[in-house]
Amino acid sequence: MPVLVMKFGGTSVADLARVRNAAEKVKREVERGYDVIVVVSAMSGKTNELVGWVEQTSPLFDAREYDAVVSSGENVTAGLMALTLQEMDVPARSWQGWQVPLKTSSAHSAARIEAIPRANIDQKFAEGMKVAVVAGFQGISSEGRITTLGRGGSDTTAVAFAAAFDAVRCDIYTDVDGVYTTDPRIEDKARKLDRIAFEEMLELASLGAKVLQTRSVELAMRYKVKLRVLSSFEDTDENSGTLVCDEEDIVEQNVVSGVAYSRDEAKMTLISVADRPGIAAAIFGPLAKAGVNVDMIVQNISEEGRTDMTFSCPVNQVARAREAMNKTKDAGEVNFRELVADTDVAKVSVVGIGMRSHAGVASTMFDALAAEGINIRVITTSEIKISVLIDRKYMELAVQALHDAFGLENAA
Ligand code: ASP
Ligand code: MG
Numbered sequence: 001m002p003v004l005v006m007k008f009g010g011t012s013v014a015d016l017a018r019v020r021n022a023a024e025k026v027k028r029e030v031e032r033g034y035d036v037i038v039v040v041s042a043m044s045g046k047t048n049e050l051v052g053w054v055e056q057t058s059p060l061f062d063a064r065e066y067d068a069v070v071s072s073g074e075n076v077t078a079g080l081m082a083l084t085l086q087e088m089d090v091p092a093r094s095w096q097g098w099q100v101p102l103k104t105s106s107a108h109s110a111a112r113i114e115a116i117p118r119a120n121i122d123q124k125f126a127e128g129m130k131v132a133v134v135a136g137f138q139g140i141s142s143e144g145r146i147t148t149l150g151r152g153g154s155d156t157t158a159v160a161f162a163a164a165f166d167a168v169r170c171d172i173y174t175d176v177d178g179v180y181t182t183d184p185r186i187e188d189k190a191r192k193l194d195r196i197a198f199e200e201m202l203e204l205a206s207l208g209a210k211v212l213q214t215r216s217v218e219l220a221m222r223y224k225v226k227l228r229v230l231s232s233f234e235d236t237d238e239n240s241g242t243l244v245c246d247e248e249d250i251v252e253q254n255v256v257s258g259v260a261y262s263r264d265e266a267k268m269t270l271i272s273v274a275d276r277p278g279i280a281a282a283i284f285g286p287l288a289k290a291g292v293n294v295d296m297i298v299q300n301i302s303e304e305g306r307t308d309m310t311f312s313c314p315v316n317q318v319a320r321a322r323e324a325m326n327k328t329k330d331a332g333e334v335n336f337r338e339l340v341a342d343t344d345v346a347k348v349s350v351v352g353i354g355m356r357s358h359a360g361v362a363s364t365m366f367d368a369l370a371a372e373g374i375n376i377r378v379i380t381t382s383e384i385k386i387s388v389l390i391d392r393k394y395m396e397l398a399v400q401a402l403h404d405a406f407g408l409e410n411a412a
Contacts, residue, residue: 003165004034007158010044011175012232023084039136039158042073063108074135092131097138104139111147116164155216163223173232178242181408182259189409197247203351207260255354256406262347264315272337275302290324296380346395349387368405
């Protein structure tokens with residue numbers, strides 16, 4: 001039998017009525033002839049509650065026990081989904097991560113999937129089970145402890161199962177009906193895309209379009225898993241939602257597919273550092289060690305052997321970055337005059353694989369921002385993305401202006 005993976009996020013299993021609604025969708029796919037692997041999240045809000053309990057119990061918590069606690073939300077929904085399916089006469093069985101076993105690294109709270117042996121689940125399918133309901137987000141380390149895959153990790157569980165079982169597709173059911181050209185809450189002309197390329201989705205996911213965990217898109221791209229995002233609150237068929245797929249499967253490619261933003265950025269500038277070989281390593285090594293997620297980097301032209309180095313990072317990591325830099329200064333490794341933090345900036349990006357073959361995207365972008373009087377503070381580009389750092393108060397305006405400039409209200 002062909003295998004289909006169906007993943008239901010927290011809002012799609014938020015209460016028993018919704019679990020039942022999701023189970024009906026699963027039953028329909030079984031009737032179409034699939035063996036189904038259902039991956040479930042915890043009921044919405046549950047994981048946050050569990051994380052809160054851990055933090056209240058122990059400020060410097062043991063990550064192994066954190067995983068023991070926060071993985072439990074998925075156990076509940078997996079069991080309830082299996083029970084609901086059984087009530088509908090669909091032969092179903094639940095599987096916790098360790099029962100599969102979904103083997104992971106020992107990096108608690110951010111474990112990587114290492115292997116998903118098929119034998120146990122395949123045997124049950126062979127015996128007539130039609131649905132394997134798998135608790136998302138969790139696995140087991142080689143030490144035999146429960147692990148979790150990082151917040152949003154159920155998406156990654158689903159894609160990994162789709163790859164391991166050669167599934168025809170991995171359907172991600174959520175509370176939105178697909179991937180949009182931008183956030184519809186900011187731009188009401190935002191359009192749902194029928195298709196988007198893996199690489200574009202990766203850029204959008206990492207830029208904060210929170211539909212899919214970034215890691216899940218990376219996995220899907222590597223194993224060429226057809227990934228679909230669709231709503232669990234609507235009637236859906238084979239053409240619903242947005243298909244995240246190989247760029248070769250997209251016939252009419254837009255030059256720009258989407259406008260993404262990240263609201264809570266900070267711009268940090270180290271004023272007057274020595275311009276010498278190794279200076280970037282001396283700065284960004286300690287920042288990485290301190291867990292600062294540096295994104296954009298700009299080094300100014302130097303004057304008399306000294307230069308300014310600017311980087312961006314999430315605004316809640318500013319204190320950590322400052323501490324790391326002051327330490328390197330005290331240790332005599334990097335000598336800077338001042339570290340200036342601007343915490344009122346946001347990042348806006350346009351993304352599209354069509355940029356590879358079309359000139360002029362950057363100038364269209366800069367013209368549109370200029371026409372609104374928005375000052376650009378930092379620019380970075382990659383093959384399929386142009387990002388700018390601007391004052392946060394202009395973020396919405398910038399998103400709308402760029403959506404217009406690239407004609408995305410007509411995108412499909
Ligand atoms: N329940 C976990 C979380 O909220 C995993 C997931 O839903 O993907 O992060
Ligand atoms: Mg999610």
